[in-house]
Amino acid sequence: MPLNIDIQQILLHMLNFAILFAALYFLLYKPVKKFMDNRDKYYDELDEKYKSSLSEAEKAKEEYQKELDSLKEESEQIKVQAAQEAREQAKIIVSDAKKQADEIIAKSKARASKEKKAMIKSANNQIREIAEQAAQKLILDGEDAYETFLNSFDSEEN
């Protein structure tokens, strides 16, 4: 054959390479690739797991946000209501206090007028007593008694 081409040697080379290919494929390529694929799969699963947990967390966050918003709204309403109630309560308290104050003032006025009356009465009585005493004295002491009475009344007032 030209160029020293030998069919037997070509076949020998092919056999040699076929054996080598089988050995390298099963001993080296396949196990390494299997390991790499498994690792990729593991990381893919991990990634998927993280993604799903992330989406779950996002959902939960959204729900909590909604809840938080509604709670905020509710708290605002409660605040407004409480403020209104407080205002009403304050009004009631103020009106009650006013009533009580009015009552106290009225009572005080009544008591004061009563005391005044009593005082005036007692003063009148005293005046009457003094007048009676003066009259008695006048009767007893003569004409100067009237003068004495007036003088004594002036001195008492001062």
Place this chain on the structure above:
Amino acid sequence: MSKKRRLISALVFCLIIIGLIVGIILTSPPQGEKEPVKEVMRDAVLHESGKIALPIVGEVNPGFISAMAVSAVLMIFAAAVRIFVIPKFTMRPGKFQYLLEKAVGLFTGLAKENSGHKPVFIGGYIFAAGLYIFASTIFELFGVQAVTTAGRSISLSAPLSDINGAIAMGVFSYSVILLGGLVTNGPKGAGKALKDFSLPISMSFRLFGALLSGALVTELVYYFSLTSYVIPVLVGIMFTLLHALIQAYVLTMLVSIFYGESTEPPHKIKKQKDTEKRLNNHEKVS
């Protein structure tokens, strides 16, 4: 450095030089036996004279012995890795694991890119082919000796610089493409592969030519005494490493492209155009 140490160093250096010169003189071939350059070149291409005896088979070219040696080394390496390294693989790879994964990932990626619909088998094939071409080309650098039937000692050449080895590689790769097409797409797939009937020849002679050219240049550089110092180290290593890388890449790329084409489902016309475009670009590069 003291004067005494300097003197000792100079003495040792002189002794080494004298030893080397004596060695060169003692190992030089007898005068008048030097082959003419034509014979050297012819022997490098055809391997007519330097045959090696192999039991059962008979006389074979040194390239086949190299192929067997490379295969044995690779298989022992693969078995050792399978037994001792792969069971200890960790999720965070070490240096060697990273290297292995990178090699497997490189060929898997090439297979997925060029024949994405059936990448597993062809990924394994191009991994083996790439590793074999690279290792067998590098093998030449070690200068492993063998004894020919004539009783002469020769340095084993790269298996693919033997035309029989290159043809075997080309035909085997073409057979894989043909069978892949036949198994996946039936006669249509085989037809697609048969359409490129020149492929085994082009693949074989591309490998043979590339590796042979490197071998011839190195032989020539060695042949003339003027250029046989220092230069062969650079030229030999440069050619060998470049061919190892380039030819491994070119053959694996071509096989994966043609395999992808023959196993491609028939309706994907756009992808076929893409494949042709990639192939044209690749032809320009190679």
